[in-house]
Amino acid sequence: DSGVTQTPKHLITATGQRVTLRCSPRSGDLSVYWYQQSLDQGLQFLIQYYNGEERAKGNILERFSAQQFPDLHSELNLSSLELGDSALYFCASSVGGTAYQETQYFGPGTRLLVL
Amino acid sequence: AQKITQTQPGMFVQEKEAVTLDCTYDTSDPSYGLFWYKQPSSGEMIFLIYQGSYDQQNATEGRYSLNFQKARKSANLVISASQLGDSAMYFCAMREVLGFQKLVFGTGTRLLVSP
Numbered sequence: 001d002s003g004v005t006q007t008p009k010h011l012i013t014a015t016g017q018r019v020t021l022r023c024s025p026r027s028g029d030l031s032v033y034w035y036q037q038s039l040d041q042g043l044q045f046l047i048q049y050y051n052g053e054e055r056a057k058g059n060i061l062e063r064f065s066a067q068q069f070p071d072l073h074s075e076l077n078l079s080s081l082e083l084g085d086s087a088l089y090f091c092a093s094s095v096g097g098t099a100y101q102e103t104q105y106f107g108p109g110t111r112l113l114v115l
Numbered sequence: 116a117q118k119i120t121q122t123q124p125g126m127f128v129q130e131k132e133a134v135t136l137d138c139t140y141d142t143s144d145p146s147y148g149l150f151w152y153k154q155p156s157s158g159e160m161i162f163l164i165y166q167g168s169y170d171q172q173n174a175t176e177g178r179y180s181l182n183f184q185k186a187r188k189s190a191n192l193v194i195s196a197s198q199l200g201d202s203a204m205y206f207c208a209m210r211e212v213l214g215f216q217k218l219v220f221g222t223g224t225r226l227l228v229s230p
Binding site: 033035103107 | 208219
């Protein structure tokens with residue numbers, strides 16, 4: 001158990017809908033990262049938050065948004081869902097957010113299926 | 116260009132034998148970290164081992180060791196005394212200072228350990 005929690009574990013929804021994925025980082029970690037794992041794209045970095053502020057952005061679609069709250073939990077919002085958004089979404093956390101040596105610990109993931 | 120290359124889509128090993136999973140990387144950043152993660156069929160991403168670009172010695176964590184050859188830009192994972200529970204996908208990842216905070220992953224190697 002990495003100490004990172006994600007809810008829900010599974011999500012089935014229809015095209016055009018909006019969903020929210022939730023992540024709680026390990027105790028003491030200030031950074032939260034979101035990754036998407038799909039069969040065709042592999043594991044891709046979406047976005048990072050550090051202590052409530054956006055720190056880095058990756059291949060995140062405009063239909064997707066995220067935030068980190070004062071208690072450091074984070075939410076990833078996916079809207080106008082398309083079939084291609086079906087994937088495993090991971091949240092990871094690390095102590096800080098600026099050191100390349102820091103290990104990112106991953107949550108169990110949320111498996112999203114868009115029908 | 117691919118930053119992380121894992122050329123072995125699948126590997127097969129017998130229990131108690133050692134196995135090496137290959138990883139080569141591409142970066143012009145002098146400061147970077149290399150990570151290996153394990154993803155069992157249940158889906159979670161489990162951190163295994165870390166090697167920093169300035170580390171003089173190869174990293175070891177229990178049965179896992181990293182064969183780091185900086186000049187060749189390779190960071191191969193060695194699993195000694197394979198166990199049935201080692202059957203999983205293994206991902207090599209890199210984090211660069213210039214790449215902000217994201218982890219860049221390879222495509223993974225599926226390891227199957229047989230009795």
